[in-house]
Amino acid sequence: MYELKTKETDSSVIEFIESVENVKKREDAYKLLDIFTETSGYEAKMWGASIIGFGSYHYKYNSGHEGDAPLVGFSPRKANFSLYFATGDTEREELLKNFGKHKAGKACVYVNKVNDIDVDVLKALITQSIQFLRKTYPPQDEK
Template structure:
């Protein structure tokens, strides 16, 4: 059986952010903490070793693979900041076009710094992601 590495844990969010380098990345992490907390309505929790997640949902794929994941979140990584925002809703792409300087991966949105993006659009993306996952996984 597959063992998920990215699980919610009791690590301290503030201690995690305090260890972030460089200083500007740490400042961005605190700003994102405020934005995600206020916008999602969920408290911040550490998932795995480096993701700050908000809320959670349980997923199950047709393959039988299942687990829990944060509704939304971010990770202040060395190279870039990863934003975890739900894919699958057509309005996501429309909002991403308005976000500002970013790159997208399979499920992540990557930014260099928070000053590169429109905070109002980020807040809309957070709300859209939470609503999309709540609709897709009604037991959230």
């Protein structure tokens, strides 16, 4: 049976950010940490070894595959930042038109630095992604 590699852990988000070698990338990681925390309303948690996630949801596909994932998140990779938002949300595509310099994949949006993007659009992307996922995968029980 397939087992997800990216699970929420008890690792320290701050220790992870401090381990980022590039000083400017580390500074941007702290900026993103503040923006995601403030906008999402969730505490940052490590997901796997390198994703900083905010909130979580449980998904179940028609195929029967199911699991847990962060509602939104980011990862300071060597080449760029990977920003994680909901897939399948048409409003995401509209927001990205005014986001600034980025590349978009199916699940990730890639940016080089915070100064390349519109922070207000980032906040809108975070909010929209959480709303979309809460509607698509309603919480089974409120803890």
